[in-house]
Amino acid sequence: xxxxxxxxxxxxxxxxxxxxxxxxxxxxxxxxxxxxxxxxxxxxxxxxxxxxxxxxxxxxxxxxxxxxxxxxxxxxxxxxxxxxxxxxxxxxxxxxxxxxxxxxxxxxxxxxxxxxxxxxxxxxxxxxxxxxxxxxxxxxxxxxxxxxxxxxxxxxxxxxxxxxxxxxxxxxxxxxxxxxxxxxxxxxxxxxxxxxxxxxxxxxxxxxxxxxxxxxxxxxxxxxxxxxxxxxxxxxxxxxxxxxxxxxxxxxxxxxxxxxxxxxxxxxxxxxxxxxxxxxxxxxxxxxxxxxxxxxxxxxxxxxxxxxxxxxxxxxxxxxxxxxxxxxxxxxxxxxxxxxxxxxxxxxxxxxxxxxxx
Amino acid sequence: xxxxxxxxxxxxxxxxxxxxxxxxxxxxxxxxxxxxxxxxxxxxxxxxxxxxxxxxxxxxxxxxxxxxxxxxxxxxxxxxxxxxxxxxxxxxxxxxxxxxxxxxxxxxxxxxxxxxxxxxxxxxxxxxxxxxxxxxxxxxxxxxxxxxxxxxxxxxxxxxxxxxxxxxxxxxxxxxxxxxxxxxxxxxxxxxxxxxxxxxxxxxxxxxxxxxxxxxxxxxxxxxxxxxxxxxxxxxxxxxxxxxxxxxxxxxxxxxxxxxxxxxxxxxxxxxxxxxxxxxxxxxxxxxxxxxxxxxxxxxxxxxxxxxxxxxxxxxx
Numbered sequence: 078x079x080x081x082x083x084x085x086x087x088x089x090x091x092x093x094x095x096x097x098x099x100x101x102x103x104x105x106x107x108x109x110x111x112x113x114x115x116x117x118x119x120x121x122x123x124x125x126x127x128x129x130x131x132x133x134x135x136x137x138x139x140x141x142x143x144x145x146x147x148x149x150x151x152x153x154x155x156x157x158x159x160x161x162x163x164x165x166x167x168x169x170x171x172x173x174x175x176x177x178x179x180x181x182x183x184x185x186x187x188x189x190x191x192x193x194x195x196x197x198x199x200x201x202x203x204x205x206x207x208x209x210x211x212x213x214x215x216x217x218x219x220x221x222x223x224x225x226x227x228x229x230x231x232x233x234x235x236x237x238x239x240x241x242x243x244x245x246x247x248x249x250x251x252x253x254x255x256x257x258x259x260x261x262x263x264x265x266x267x268x269x270x271x272x273x274x275x276x277x278x279x280x281x282x283x284x285x286x287x288x289x290x291x292x293x294x295x296x297x298x299x300x301x302x303x304x305x306x307x308x309x310x311x312x313x314x315x316x317x318x319x320x321x322x323x324x325x326x327x328x329x330x331x332x333x334x335x336x337x338x339x340x341x342x343x344x345x346x347x348x349x350x351x352x353x354x355x356x357x358x359x360x361x362x363x364x365x366x367x368x369x370x371x372x373x374x375x376x377x378x379x380x381x382x383x384x385x386x387x388x389x390x391x392x393x394x395x396x397x398x399x400x401x402x403x404x405x406x407x408x409x410x411x412x413x414x415x416x417x418x419x420x421x422x423x424x425x426x427x428x429x430x431x432x433x434x435x
Numbered sequence: 436x437x438x439x440x441x442x443x444x445x446x447x448x449x450x451x452x453x454x455x456x457x458x459x460x461x462x463x464x465x466x467x468x469x470x471x472x473x474x475x476x477x478x479x480x481x482x483x484x485x486x487x488x489x490x491x492x493x494x495x496x497x498x499x500x501x502x503x504x505x506x507x508x509x510x511x512x513x514x515x516x517x518x519x520x521x522x523x524x525x526x527x528x529x530x531x532x533x534x535x536x537x538x539x540x541x542x543x544x545x546x547x548x549x550x551x552x553x554x555x556x557x558x559x560x561x562x563x564x565x566x567x568x569x570x571x572x573x574x575x576x577x578x579x580x581x582x583x584x585x586x587x588x589x590x591x592x593x594x595x596x597x598x599x600x601x602x603x604x605x606x607x608x609x610x611x612x613x614x615x616x617x618x619x620x621x622x623x624x625x626x627x628x629x630x631x632x633x634x635x636x637x638x639x640x641x642x643x644x645x646x647x648x649x650x651x652x653x654x655x656x657x658x659x660x661x662x663x664x665x666x667x668x669x670x671x672x673x674x675x676x677x678x679x680x681x682x683x684x685x686x687x688x689x690x691x692x693x694x695x696x697x698x699x700x701x702x703x704x705x706x707x708x709x710x711x712x713x714x715x716x717x718x719x720x721x722x723x724x725x726x727x728x729x730x731x732x733x734x735x736x737x738x739x740x741x742x743x744x745x746x747x748x749x750x751x752x
Contacts, residue, residue, distance in 0.1 A: 102553045150533055201727065205734040210472065210533060211678055212730065214671045215723040222719040343668075351537050388552035393545030401520065401538040407528040 080358035082413070083406045087356065088370065091399030095391055104387050116380025117373040123380075125255070125262025129334050131372025133158070135271040136326025137350025138357060138364040139278050140319045144209075145359050146282060147315035148295035149202065153213025154323040155347025156220030157194045161187035161324025162331030162338050163224055166241050169248040169332060170232055176247055184270065184328055191324015192317045194220060199316025203309035209316070217343055225340045234337060241338045250333035267329030271365075274322060279361040281318075291315050323347065345393075352400040371396055439707055443699050445568070445587040449657050451695030453478070453650040456595045457673035458680065458687045459602055460646025465682060466606070467639025468619040468632075470744045472536030473521050475670025476543030477514045477644050478651030483547035484513035485652025486560040486662035493563055503566060507591070507652050514648015515641050517543065522640040526633050529746040540670075548664040559663050565656040566591060589657050598646075603684040615639055619740030622747050632747055647673075675726050681738040697722040 096106035117127045137154040144151035164186040174182060194216055201207035232241040250265040282288040293301040294311045302308045330346060331338045353371060357363030374392040382389040402409065457474050464471035471477075489506035496502050517539070524535035552558035568587040575585035606612040614635050617625040622632045650673070651666055676694055680686030701718035704710040710718070 098549070102550075152533075152537070197727075201731060205731045206737075207727075207730040207734055208678075211675055212727060214668075215675065215727050218668060218723045219720045222716060225719070226714075226716040348537070348541065351534070352541065355534060386553075388549050388558070390545050390549035390552060390558075393541065394549050397538060397541035397545050400541060401524070401535070404530045404534040404538050405524045405528045407530065 079410075080360075080363070083409050084356050084358060084363070084367070084403060086409050087399050087402035087406070090402045091395045094398045095395040098391065098394060099387055102387070104385055109381055109385055109387050109391070112381040112384045113374070113377035115377070117377030120260065121258075122260040122262045123376065125259030125264035127372045127376040128268055128369070129262065129264040129372075130376045131368040132265075132267040132271050132333065133326045133330040133344070133346045134349055134353050134368035134371050135365055136274060136322050136329060137346050138353030138368050139274055139361060140322035140326065140354075141350040142354035142357065142359040142361070142364050143278060143282070143322065144315055144319035145354060146288075146295050147291045147311060148298065149199075149312065149315055149319070150210050151195065151198075151213055151316065151319045151323075152210050152351065153195065153198060153216045153320075153347070154326070154350045155343040155345075156213070156217035157191040157320045157323035158327030158330060158344050158347055159220045159224050159338075160194045161191040161327030163227065163327075164190035164324070165328040165332045166232060166244065166338050169244050170242055179248065180250065180266070183332060184325060187324045187328035188321045189324070191327060192321040195316040195320020195323070196313065199313040199320075202316070203312040217347070221341075221343050224338065228338060228340050232338075239340050244332060244336040246336075248332070249336050250329065263334055265329070265333035267333035270325060270329060271368075274325065275361045275365050278318075278322070282361065287314070323350070326350075349396065352396055352403075355400055355403045439709060441582050442707075443696075443703055444583050446703070447692070447696040447699040448592060449589065449695075450699055451692050452589075452592050452595050452657070453653040454669055454673050454676060454694055455650075455688060455691040456598065456653065457647045457650035457670060458676040458691055459599060459684065460643035460650070461674055461677045462643075462682060462684065462687055463602070463606075463615065463639045463646070464643035465639075465677065465743050466619045466740055467615045467636045468622055468740060468742045468745070468747070469522070469525050469636055469640050470532040470536065471518075471521065471640065471643050472533055472671075472674060473518070473539035473543075474643070474647045474673050475666065475668065476536075476540035477518055477647035478654070478666045478670045478673075479543045479547055479664070480517045481510035481514045481648030481651030482655050482662050482666055483551065483560070483651075484648070485510035486562055486655045487551075487554075489562045489656070490560050499564070500566075503656050506562075506656065507649060510648040510652030511645045512648070514644040514646070514651070516644070517648075518640050518644020521644075522637050526636050526640070526747070532744055532746075544664060547662075551662065551664065559661055561661045562655060565658075565660050591653055591657060595649075595653070599684060599688060606684065611635075611638075616740070619742055622742050623749060623751060626749050632749070636747070672722075678733075678739075679726055679729050681733060682740060683738070693725075694722050697725070 099106040099109045116123065118124055140154050141151050165183040168183045168186045169179065172179065198209045198212040198216060201212050202209045228241045229238050234240045234242050250267050252266055255264050256262065290306045290311050293306060294308050298308055326346065330344060349371060353364055353367045357367035374395060378389040378392040381387055457478055461471050461474050485506040488509035489502055492502045492505055493499060521535055521539050524530040525532040548558050551560055566589045568589055571585040571588060575581045614630050618630065618632050618635045626632050654666060655662060672694055676687055676690035680690035700710065704713065704715055704718050
């Protein structure tokens, strides 16, 4: 409950800051936000696009949140997405399976690739205590350059050197049923995968021994070890699952929302995942709603930009400011406490709690 | 082989210098006990404000060299001001330093492109020209060394090297340096000795902001000549160099030079026949893989400041 209030206040503060920015460049914030909402939610197609935009963010948010529960900071979701997307694209372009099997193999390939990419930082952390922030950043750049050379080398597009060959509609996560339901939006099966992932991760974290152990390692590594848990194994396992989530996020992004993989770009969704996880208080359900909010901001700014002078980077700016406020939640909590204290001072007729009582 | 080294050396140095000054900034911050993953964003801020002020000042002032130096100064100030956000969050509010740094990275990249797009339309800011390289008189005539170090150098290179040695002196030979290091190792003891830990950490973070801002602007005036909204991960590379260099000024110099040299080799490999036989992908990922290996090797004897990344709790024992 408290986390939710802090997140909501952060969102409001971020939106206010965005409004001030719009004023600063001489635009009307109310007009800007109304176009933004229209751009994201006005009709079925736009709602579909918004949900599709949110899909990879659900995965990266889950990925970061899951690792964070074990006290690990997976900043490498971008790289894990890239290799996941590459693996799925490679499967789609190489094999000639029937559609259900192909899709299944694609998702599995992305999952395994992402997990492997995260395995290296996990192993280095567990065995050599190498800080995962630095090692995942290194892995990001290794992924970046790997894609940079493998895509033009083996999966070159027909017209452009800088992207992979376009996948046929039947080789992507798009499905006529969803496309028609949302009036031609690029929403795809990735959304269902995301919802399933949310449920599975919530179950693992809250209901299983594994989840309990991972959280215990996150709270206090040494206490967990003293209690007989295999800390190193848990660290590696946590990174594997985290990477697998990001990898499937890459599948959803590159073979669902898009139908090709581009070189020279680290997907911003990886870094946004940190924001999503933080705003969602590292809980799967919170992550889902945070991702949808970011989806609204991202997909709405295109329309806003077309109708007004406001640059589309407004969305990123608002998100970044929200995260700053969420990171400094102590400030908000202090204010809340002050507010509460003032309230309880007013009606202090009841018995005061004695020192040492609680 | 020698001629290749001679050819790429100036480029390697140009690449190294922004990385060096940024990593040096990170050194001040981390030695005071604050992890600064925001270096990337602070570089972007520096690049933006440097390019912006040079863009506008060159219409006002005739002396282009002065304009460039003023641009660097603007970048330093902007980086410093922006780093207050990180200092405030991690020192006053006990925020998770990595999350705060990530937030600042996001704010910096988004806000600068937002503003730049609003000003120029494309989101890029061009400057008419940067510094031009020149040979150092007399010294460039020395055989071998002259060719490597004193030909085609930028004034900014010497400026950064001076900062490096001054920093080294400050860190190890002055009262302030000792206090800064003590706050990163054992802040409770430092406080017991009468040091204002928060103030020292503020100065550490502000110095890192100033240096990273300078680093970002140096990219504009020596390499690219244009602000494009990103510094292509150099800030993170600076962070890696800092760890690679084991939080020591000369170690950082060596680590950043390694990255500069390796990246330059990777960039020019296609035009040099001797190097073109190596698949470019190997050259590109080489620095990152070496960093990972180096981290493993150093892990047993890590010289990391003991209290880095921890929020300061003066009551903790």
